[in-house]
Amino acid sequence: MTWTSHHRRADVLRDVIRTADDRLDGRLPLDVAGVADTFGDDLALLGALTLRWHTRLAGHIERQLADQPLDLENAVTLAWLAAAEDMPGTRAVIDHHVAEPTSPEMARTLAVATGKEREMLALMAGLASGPGEAAARVGRSIELAARASYVPGARRPTTAEAPSLVQRLRAVLAA
Numbered sequence: 001m002t003w004t005s006h007h008r009r010a011d012v013l014r015d016v017i018r019t020a021d022d023r024l025d026g027r028l029p030l031d032v033a034g035v036a037d038t039f040g041d042d043l044a045l046l047g048a049l050t051l052r053w054h055t056r057l058a059g060h061i062e063r064q065l066a067d068q069p070l071d072l073e074n075a076v077t078l079a080w081l082a083a084a085e086d087m088p089g090t091r092a093v094i095d096h097h098v099a100e101p102t103s104p105e106m107a108r109t110l111a112v113a114t115g116k117e118r119e120m121l122a123l124m125a126g127l128a129s130g131p132g133e134a135a136a137r138v139g140r141s142i143e144l145a146a147r148a149s150y151v152p153g154a155r156r157p158t159t160a161e162a163p164s165l166v167q168r169l170r171a172v173l174a175a
Contacts, residue, residue: 012038013048020049020089024153026096043106046097049090050113057083057117061124067164073142076125080146088152118143 012034019029028042028049029035039045060079068075084091098114101107118139122128125142128135 008034009038009048013052016045016049017052017087017090020093021087021153022089024089024092026092028093028097042102043109046093046106047109049093050110053083053087053090053094054113054117056087058120059083060086061120065124067166069166073125073127076121077142077146080121080143081150084146084150084152085154092152 012032015032016029016035019032023029028045030042030045035045039048057080060082061076064075064079064082065072068078094110097106098110101110115136116131118137119128119131119135121139121142122135122137123131123139125138127138127142
C-alpha cells in the first residue's frame with residue numbers, strides 16, 4: 001500500500017464513520033464516495049470499522065484505568081460506554097451486522113472479533129486470568145452493564161466530577 005492510498009483509505013474511513021454517526025441506522029455506508037475503490041467489499045469495510053472501534057475502546061480503557069485504578073470493572077464499563085458514545089454509528093453498524101451478517105464469513109469474522117473484545121474487557125477489568133470462553137462470558141456481562149445506560153447518539157452530560165485518587169496524587173507530585 002502506497003502512502004497516497006493509505007491516506008486515501010483513512011480519509012474514506014473517516015467519511016464512513018461520520019456518515020454512520022449521522023445516520024445511526026446500523027447500515028454500512030457503502031454509498032460514501034471512494035468506498036468501492038478503497039475497500040472493495042462490505043467485509044473489508046466492516047473489518048476496518050471494527051478495528052477502529054477496538055482501537056478507540058482500548059484507548060478509553062487505558063485512560064479510565066489510569067483514572068480509576070481501584071475500581072477496574074467500573075473503569076472498563078465506563079470505557080465501553082465512552083467509546084460507544086464517541087462512535088455511535090460504528091457501534092450501530094457492528095451491532096447490526098453481528099445480528100444480521102450478510103455472509104457466513106462475516107458471521108465468523110464478527111464472532112471472533114466480538115469474543116476477543118469481550119475477553120479484553122474481562123482481562124482489563126481484572127475478572128479473568130486469561131483469554132477463553134470464561135473470560136468472554138465475563139466480558140459479555142461487562143458489555144451488558146455498559147449497554148444498560150447507553151442511548152445511541154446521546155452523550156452523557158459532562159459534569160465537573162471530583163478528581164480521582166490518581167489525579168489528586170499527580171497534582172500533589174507536580175506541586
